Amino acid sequence: MKISELLNQDAITISFEVFPPKKRENFDSVLSTARSIAQLKPDFMSVTYGAGGGTSDFTADIAADLQKTSGVPMLAHLTCVSSTREYVSRMTEVYKEKGIENIMALRGDIPKEGRICDEYHYAYELIRDLREKGDFCIGGACYPEGHVECEHKKDDLRHLKEKVDAGCDFLTSQMFFDNDVFYNFLYRARDIGINVPILPGIMPITNKKQLSSSVAMSGTSVPPRFSAIVDRFGDSPEAMKQVGIIYAADQIIDLIASGVRHIHVYSMNKPDVAEGILDKLSEVLKDRSI
Numbered sequence: 086m087k088i089s090e091l092l093n094q095d096a097i098t099i100s101f102e103v104f105p106p107k108k109r110e111n112f113d114s115v116l117s118t119a120r121s122i123a124q125l126k127p128d129f130m131s132v133t134y135g136a137g138g139g140t141s142d143f144t145a146d147i148a149a150d151l152q153k154t155s156g157v158p159m160l161a162h163l164t165c166v167s168s169t170r171e172y173v174s175r176m177t178e179v180y181k182e183k184g185i186e187n188i189m190a191l192r193g194d195i196p197k198e199g200r201i202c203d204e205y206h207y208a209y210e211l212i213r214d215l216r217e218k219g220d221f222c223i224g225g226a227c228y229p230e231g232h233v234e235c236e237h238k239k240d241d242l243r244h245l246k247e248k249v250d251a252g253c254d255f256l257t258s259q260m261f262f263d264n265d266v267f268y269n270f271l272y273r274a275r276d277i278g279i280n281v282p283i284l285p286g287i288m289p290i291t292n293k294k295q296l297s298s299s300v301a302m303s304g305t306s307v308p309p310r311f312s313a314i315v316d317r318f319g320d321s322p323e324a325m326k327q328v329g330i331i332y333a334a335d336q337i338i339d340l341i342a343s344g345v346r347h348i349h350v351y352s353m354n355k356p357d358v359a360e361g362i363l364d365k366l367s368e369v370l371k372d373r374s375i
């Protein structure tokens with residue numbers, strides 16, 4: 086099923102993200118974890134893509150397996166900055182053969198050691214290629230606080246509009262811990278003429294280290310309220326897990342109450358966290374109508 090069809094229905098959706106293993110020997114355990122998340126019956130799931138190298142097939146393999154065994158529609162990620170056009174073409178064919186109809190089209194981070202090849206520079210080029218290569222539903226990434234590499238938010242938003250115009254059916258946001266940041270972004274995006282669905286990406290922070298590494302990579306700001314929570318509970322793993330789930334659920338409740346229809350959760354291969362969030366929202370999600 087195309088995710089664009091799901092997003093155009095008048096119903097609230099909740100989706101989960103998993104990531105593939107880096108090494109083949111971990112494939113079975115990651116697949117089993119991802120299957121446990123699929124058993125929670127989210128509206129769709131996404132499988133991230135390890136840029137370049139030999140692990141990129143795992144994304145397609147996991148997505149295809151989950152789609153077949155659980156019936157949950159899959160969104161397979163694909164990055165382009167470290168790939169040739171020929172490689173991207175090949176991956177696209179693999180996705181088609183495996184019945185993947187939805188692709189999250191990304192540039193990917195530029196490797197620290199520099200570009201491996203010089204064929205793709207931005208995600209919009211990949212999106213244009215995918216539009217030509219097949220009848221895919223295409224997602225793109227967006228950054229409520231601006232992408233780390235872009236100095237001015239206004240320029241980042243202009244680039245985002247170009248990316249949507251290249252053929253994105255929907256956008257998913259980078260994590261944020263203050264919903265006002267998302268509402269402000271949504272307002273600016275609509276104002277510039279971006280009219281596709283924009284899914285907030287919610288990251289449950291269930292351990293202290295995860296917060297510092299995620300923030301360092303993404304540049305996401307941490308509001309004082311959340312900093313205080315992590316300061317108070319960060320050294321107690323079970324307490325941190327509990328408050329991380331509650332904080333994410335609280336963000337989701339506020340988003341839904343404010344009229345946001347579609348929620349994407351970075352469930353990070355943690356079935357217990359995904360289940361914990363659904364548990365906190367059990368009554369909230371009972372009536373999915375708008």
Ligand SMILES: Cc1cc2nc3c(=O)[nH]c(=O)nc-3n(C[C@H](O)[C@H](O)[C@H](O)COP(=O)(O)OP(=O)(O)OC[C@H]3O[C@@H](n4cnc5c(N)ncnc54)[C@H](O)[C@@H]3O)c2cc1C
Pocket residue numbers: 132133134135136162163164189190191192193194195206207208209225226227232233234235240241242244245247248257258259260286
């Ligand atoms: C929802 C989500 C999912 C992700 N999944 C993955 C994953 O599976 N695998 C992975 O490796 N990474 C993933 N990432 C990380 C992502 O690859 C990085 O953030 C990367 O640095 C940017 O990718 P992009 O697709 O947003 O790039 P782009 O949209 O190309 O933007 C990258 C930068 O270039 C600028 N830019 C865009 N167009 C132009 C232009 N025409 N001229 C000048 N500047 C321009 C933008 O303002 C921005 O600063 C994900 C991020 C998000 C938010």
